[in-house]
């Protein structure tokens with residue numbers, strides 16, 4: 148039984164400790180035991196370890212909001228017994244996927260096709276569901292219109308780009324480094340704009356976004372950065388456009404002029420997957436899961452840059468926050484299913 152523990156909130160590389168001890172928890176009739184195979188290191192996990200996330204961890208805690216594993220024991224019940232032996236995506240009610248064995252309610256697992264690749268199964272839900280909901284439910288951009296998105300080289304940004312392209316949208320990718328422009332073009336971005344939040348870049352960035360829209364209405368923008376990027380994206384939208392804020396990567400409060408909202412009918416809206424899921428009917432959740440199952444190997448795939456063992460958690464969290472990384476960093480709990488890779 149190995150796990151990663153956070154005892155006190157702080158910087159992940161110092162706050163996290165690896166432990167190889169621990170007794171197995173017992174099951175009640177509505178729970179299953181999952182032998183974990185892999186889990187991603189997402190920005191939300193790192194915020195939770197710092198004590199800065201909307202869902203606070205109850206310390207000491209095992210972090211990890213999603214992952215993949217195999218059900219090895221059922222506490223009972225028809226569904227629990229049916230789950231036995233199945234490959235499942237695990238979304239624990241609080242957190243806890245960064246460990247080898249995990250007991251969760253049967254309602255916290257999603258059965259996956261047995262042949263799904265483990266790296267894609269590890270990242271099955273959080274980013275793919277967010278990308279899908281943002282582009283098909285929260286907003287419904289008209290085919291032929293343009294969208295602008297920041298942090299476009301993130302795992303989620305890449306999903307949004309591919310999905311938007313498949314919907315016939317013109318895509319404008321805002322990034323903070325020039326060395327990602329080629330990659331984003333390959334992913335299907337129609338234009339790339341580099342903006343680091345430096346006020347001196349703002350006019351040129353705004354002009355580039357407007358030129359890149361090529362006369363199409365810029366109805367929607369998507370921002371997980373915050374700070375000055377919010378102001379830039381709001382300015383760049385067409386009158387009546389909407390910016391959806393879904394992250395706080397810069398740690399900065401949104402800087403937007405009220406005048407840009409007052410005079411043009413533009414809006415800013417927030418999105419949080421946990422909230423959205425809580426308000427969804429069972430039928431809509433099942434439809435969403437079916438849709439993701441058909442798209443995670445394609446438009447909603449995750450590029451992986453490195454895979455670490457739980458014991459190497461300090462290096463893993465450092466790699467996950469290294470600027471310009473080429474893909475998602477995963478943790479493996481079973482190297483026969485997902486070998487380490489650096």
Ligand SMILES: NC(=O)c1ccc[n+]([C@@H]2O[C@H](COP(=O)([O-])OP(=O)(O)OC[C@H]3O[C@@H](n4cnc5c(N)ncnc54)[C@H](OP(=O)(O)O)[C@@H]3O)[C@@H](O)[C@H]2O)c1
Pocket residue numbers: 189190191273274277298299300301302303304323324371372393394395396397398418419420421467469470471472474475
């Ligand atoms: N609201 C929700 O329900 C929800 C759900 C899922 C994800 N999210 C959010 O979506 C965002 C992306 O997640 P992910 O898993 O795709 O991330 P990821 O693959 O780990 O990538 C992180 C990205 O953030 C960029 N970044 C980091 N700090 C930045 C800053 N100060 N300014 C500009 N860019 C910065 C990095 O840019 P470089 O490449 O330049 O280093 C990198 O591309 C996160 O904020 C996450 O919390 C929200």
